[in-house]
Amino acid sequence: MISAATIPGARFVDPKVLARIGNLELVCRSVVDGFINGLHRTNVFGASVDFAEHRGYVPGDDIRRVDWRLFARTDRFYIKEYEADSNANFSVLLDVSTSMGFGSAGVTKLEYAKLLAGCLTYLVHRQRDRVGLVAFADDIVEHVPPSAKHMETVLHVLDRLRPSTQGGLRAPLQKVAEHFGRRGMLVLISDFYEEPDAIMEAVGPLRFRGHDLVLFHLLDPAELEFPYDDASAFEDLESGEQIPIVPQALRDEYRRMIRAHVDALAQRCTASRIDYTLLDTSKPLDHALFSYLSVRERLMKVR
Amino acid sequence: MSFLTPLFLAGLAAIAVPVIIHLIQKERKQVVAFPSLMFLRKIPYQSVQRRRIRNWPLLLLRLAALALIVLAFARPFLRRESLAAAAAGGAREVVILLDRSYSLGYGDRWERAIAAAKDAVNGLGPVDRASVVLFDTGAEVALRSTGDKARLTAVLEAAAPGAAATRYGPALKLAGSLLAESGLPNRDVLLVSDFQRLGWQGGDGVRLPEGVVVTPVAVGDAEVVNASVMPVVLHRTAFSGQERVAVTAGALNHAARPARVTLTLEVDGRTIENRPLTLEPRTAGTVSFTPFTPASAFTRGTVRLSEDLLARDNAFHFVVSPRERLKVLIVERPGGSRAASLYLAQALALSETPPFEVVRKTMDTVAPGEIDAAAVIVLNDVPVSQAAAERLGAFVRQGGGLFVAFGERGAWPAAVGDVMPVTAGATADRTRGSAGRLGALEYAHPVFEGFRAPRSGDFSAARFYNYRAVTVAPDAQILARYDDGAPALVERRVGQGRVMAWTSTLDVAWNDLALKPVFLPFIHRVATTLAAYTQQPASVKVGDVLPVPSGSFVVTPSGERLAQVDTGALELREQGFYEIRAGGGAGEVRTVASNVDLAESDLTAMEPGDVAAGATGRAGGATAAGPAAVLTDAERERTQRVWWYLLFAGLVLLAVEPVAANAVRTRYV
Numbered sequence: 001m002i003s004a005a006t007i008p009g010a011r012f013v014d015p016k017v018l019a020r021i022g023n024l025e026l027v028c029r030s031v032v033d034g035f036i037n038g039l040h041r042t043n044v045f046g047a048s049v050d051f052a053e054h055r056g057y058v059p060g061d062d063i064r065r066v067d068w069r070l071f072a073r074t075d076r077f078y079i080k081e082y083e084a085d086s087n088a089n090f091s092v093l094l095d096v097s098t099s100m101g102f103g104s105a106g107v108t109k110l111e112y113a114k115l116l117a118g119c120l121t122y123l124v125h126r127q128r129d130r131v132g133l134v135a136f137a138d139d140i141v142e143h144v145p146p147s148a149k150h151m152e153t154v155l156h157v158l159d160r161l162r163p164s165t166q167g168g169l170r171a172p173l174q175k176v177a178e179h180f181g182r183r184g185m186l187v188l189i190s191d192f193y194e195e196p197d198a199i200m201e202a203v204g205p206l207r208f209r210g211h212d213l214v215l216f217h218l219l220d221p222a223e224l225e226f227p228y229d230d231a232s233a234f235e236d237l238e239s240g241e242q243i244p245i246v247p248q249a250l251r252d253e254y255r256r257m258i259r260a261h262v263d264a265l266a267q268r269c270t271a272s273r274i275d276y277t278l279l280d281t282s283k284p285l286d287h288a289l290f291s292y293l294s295v296r297e298r299l300m301k302v303r
Numbered sequence: 304m305s306f307l308t309p310l311f312l313a314g315l316a317a318i319a320v321p322v323i324i325h326l327i328q329k330e331r332k333q334v335v336a337f338p339s340l341m342f343l344r345k346i347p348y349q350s351v352q353r354r355r356i357r358n359w360p361l362l363l364l365r366l367a368a369l370a371l372i373v374l375a376f377a378r379p380f381l382r383r384e385s386l387a388a389a390a391a392g393g394a395r396e397v398v399i400l401l402d403r404s405y406s407l408g409y410g411d412r413w414e415r416a417i418a419a420a421k422d423a424v425n426g427l428g429p430v431d432r433a434s435v436v437l438f439d440t441g442a443e444v445a446l447r448s449t450g451d452k453a454r455l456t457a458v459l460e461a462a463a464p465g466a467a468a469t470r471y472g473p474a475l476k477l478a479g480s481l482l483a484e485s486g487l488p489n490r491d492v493l494l495v496s497d498f499q500r501l502g503w504q505g506g507d508g509v510r511l512p513e514g515v516v517v518t519p520v521a522v523g524d525a526e527v528v529n530a531s532v533m534p535v536v537l538h539r540t541a542f543s544g545q546e547r548v549a550v551t552a553g554a555l556n557h558a559a560r561p562a563r564v565t566l567t568l569e570v571d572g573r574t575i576e577n578r579p580l581t582l583e584p585r586t587a588g589t590v591s592f593t594p595f596t597p598a599s600a601f602t603r604g605t606v607r608l609s610e611d612l613l614a615r616d617n618a619f620h621f622v623v624s625p626r627e628r629l630k631v632l633i634v635e636r637p638g639g640s641r642a643a644s645l646y647l648a649q650a651l652a653l654s655e656t657p658p659f660e661v662v663r664k665t666m667d668t669v670a671p672g673e674i675d676a677a678a679v680i681v682l683n684d685v686p687v688s689q690a691a692a693e694r695l696g697a698f699v700r701q702g703g704g705l706f707v708a709f710g711e712r713g714a715w716p717a718a719v720g721d722v723m724p725v726t727a728g729a730t731a732d733r734t735r736g737s738a739g740r741l742g743a744l745e746y747a748h749p750v751f752e753g754f755r756a757p758r759s760g761d762f763s764a765a766r767f768y769n770y771r772a773v774t775v776a777p778d779a780q781i782l783a784r785y786d787d788g789a790p791a792l793v794e795r796r797v798g799q800g801r802v803m804a805w806t807s808t809l810d811v812a813w814n815d816l817a818l819k820p821v822f823l824p825f826i827h828r829v830a831t832t833l834a835a836y837t838q839q840p841a842s843v844k845v846g847d848v849l850p851v852p853s854g855s856f857v858v859t860p861s862g863e864r865l866a867q868v869d870t871g872a873l874e875l876r877e878q879g880f881y882e883i884r885a886g887g888g889a890g891e892v893r894t895v896a897s898n899v900d901l902a903e904s905d906l907t908a909m910e911p912g913d914v915a916a917g918a919t920g921r922a923g924g925a926t927a928a929g930p931a932a933v934l935t936d937a938e939r940e941r942t943q944r945v946w947w948y949l950l951f952a953g954l955v956l957l958a959v960e961p962v963a964a965n966a967v968r969t970r971y972v
Binding site: 242 | 333334335336337338339340341342343344345346
């Protein structure tokens with residue numbers, strides 16, 4: 001993990017502060033501005049209309065790209081360079097099950113996930129990619145098809161999302177896989193309360209269809225550390241089931257199990273060439289983004 | 304062992320609370336929402352049921368703490384110690400305060416009060432001493448510190464309820480001073496009363512000496528049925544040239560149930576009229592009797608209410624006299640304008656309390672008898688001959704009032720200078736420039752007293768164009784001055800009467816005071832002051848002090864003749880009509896109606912302990928101990944010290960409880 005102190009010029013904003021800002025676009029812009037690298041490299045070159053600069057002709061250049069008007073004025077050959085542009089599909093798959101409504105650090109996992117999804121969408125939209133959104137619980141709740149014009153729609157839908165029902169990965173992701181015919185980049189944001197094997201089985205169809213898959217595993221600090229003291233009845237947010245718990249007795253065991261769960265997920269994702277990032281909702285969002293992008297860039301150089 | 308406050312033992316029921324909580328509380332009701340129990344479900348946990356069984360030592364600890372605290376509040380004490388302490392107690396000084404206000408006349412309260420006082424006397428030990436203090440609004444030592452039970456009993460039997468209201472303050476102060484004089488180790492006050500609420504004004508500054516025990520003995524009744532008559536209102540009307548007096552009387556029902564009463568008007572002992580009246584609970588009602596004509600001065604009237612258990616408040620006495628007209632003789636200048644006295648005569652004619660009888664004459668037509676018959680003589684700008692001046696001087700010395708207005712022609716012979724407060728000089732002319740105003744007034748004087756308050760009359764509005772410059776006699780008092788400092792109104796006391804000199808006219812020739820609103824009350828005040836008129840009240844209250852001429856004979860309502868009241872003041876102690884004969888019985892006879900304080904007829908009782916606590920400054924000032932069990936404070940404290948240890952032990956257990964509870968919980972986790 002890269003700390004704030006090691007990143008020159010980075011300024012990280014507390015998620016609680018971001019959650020209080022009503023305008024999601026403003027939040028996304030303020031978080032994303034300053035990131036130099038995008039999420040992915042474009043695979044199409046030069047097919048753009050945005051002029052960037054002139055450069056001197058060198059043998060081998062396509063003579064169709066010579067600026068003849070400039071040649072008429074200067075009697076020299078110049079090549080017109082355009083901004084590289086891409087039109088990749090980018091969709092956020094956002095888990096809105098009831099468990100995502102949990103938050104002990106002032107911001108719920110869903111709020112954090114919405115900010116994260118908004119920031120990624122904004123970042124990608126800046127690269128002129130198509131952006132879309134799928135919100136799901138045990139079934140698909142909201143669906144915004146990827147489009148270059150859907151930036152506002154995505155942000156608007158994100159803003160409206162509330163924790164809905166009990167969650168499940170397999171059924172909704174199966175539908176998503178069937179729906180997305182064109183290859184693209186899919187970001188899955190969830191708390192992944194399923195067995196690692198079941199998760200990998202659920203995301204498998206997406207991966208098989210050639211999508212570039214990124215998993216963001218959101219966990220609240222209370223879920224990671226289990227800081228409870230008083231013996232209480234613990235209620236499952238999704239099923240409503242209650243179990244009397246003496247936290248002091250279970251804390252170490254719980255921490256060990258959640259750590260094992262995260263490790264298992266990370267290991268299986270790496271094996272399947274899926275990007276996996278664990279995000280703690282108490283940590284600044286831009287910090288999380290930054291560290292993820294740094295790691296991804298480094299990995300891409302390797303791949 | 305016994306308990307001081309055994310009712311607190313009912314608190315032992317509280318020890319059932321932890322038991323019930325232990326039985327019904329299977330688990331903590333606190334619910335923590337958690338995203339998923341996926342991992343927690345896999346970890347085995349201790350069941351609550353097993354934990355509950357293991358908590359029995361903790362439960363017993365809690366039960367013991369509660370039981371100890373409840374026992375401490377029940378104040379256990381050891382009888383054995385108390386008996387020993389009583390034997391070694393020593394002599395007592397007891398002050399028996401016996402309430403003799405008229406409310407004790409209700410039912411058999413007085414008999415019960417006497418019985419309680421006698422019990423206390425009989426309970427005195429061989430070395431004990433007692434005083435008897437009878438009190439109502441005041442307090443009186445009937446018998447001072449003695450061990451003679453026969454004398455104490457005789458004093459109690461001779462006492463009777465009076466006509467005054469209850470006040471505890473003076474009685475307790477007197478008891479405090481009696482006990483302060485005593486050298487005996489134990490000092491008690493026995494307060495026998497019906498404990499009327501209005502008798503205790505929250506302390507009254509009473510503080511008994513340290514160590515005094517006040518034992519209240521309440522002789523009041525749980526439910527009282529009483530109605531009282533209310534003060535009458537007299538309304539005078541003129542009918543066929545005669546003055547008639549309409550009496551409006553009322554009755555107040557203090558009981559919690561309706562009452563049907565009859566109000567009777569008696570005049571000079573004869574029943575005039577009966578009026579029935581139905582009174583709702585705790586309400587008042589009024590009736591108006593047919594007007595009657597008072598035949599003579601000091602006609603005695605009484606409004607009576609039908610009999611009930613408290614007789615004193617069933618009669619209201621009053622005295623009514625035909626309204627006396629004050630004769631005012633206005634002496635005018637022969638041949639002068641009639642308008643000169645027009646405003647003065649009109650102002651006097653408008654007065655009702657008292658009405659004035661105005662006679663206007665010229666100096667040469669005034670008969671000597673007319674001067675003597677007048678209460679006030681007004682010389683309205685007339686020159687006075689020496690013979691007339693001497694006659695007027697004699698009139699004033701005998702108590703008459705003389706008002707002299709110095710206009711242009713007013714003059715007083717210098718030879719009779721010991722009567723007139725001023726010597727009139729030249730006329731001051733203020734017609735040019737600003738007119739004169741009345742500047743400084745002597746508001747302390749009866750003439751101007753009524754104008755003292757703000758917005759009670761503006762004398763400075765009147766303009767004075769001319770007035771006589773005067774030289775003031777050394778023993779005269781200047782009551783009003785003009786704005787330039789010249790005297791406007793000067794008074795001199797001559798013999799038993801007064802002379803006032805007014806240095807301007809009483810018409811509108813030299814000033815416009817007669818046109819101002821203050822003129823009418825000013826003239827009324829001057830006339831009543833000069834006539835030394837005082838309005839007699841229809842009735843006064845028992846306990847009031849009346850000024851009476853020294854050497855008067857007084858006949859009380861009970862028929863007792865008090866010869867030669869030398870102090871110049873008479874305290875009214877009885878209810879009814881007092882007859883006061885001035886001048887050793889040969890002079891004028893005056894009748895005064897005396898009534899009980901009707902506030903006393905409200906028999907609402909207060910908590911007896913409040914008086915005791917207020918007087919001793921501690922809540923335990925009132926104890927239920929009888930005359931036999933008398934202990935000092937230190938001995939009492941010793942016998943009851945057990946509660947302190949119990950409370951301490953209970954608190955220690957309570958302090959240990961959280962530690963034990965935490966230890967138990969950690970172990971079972």
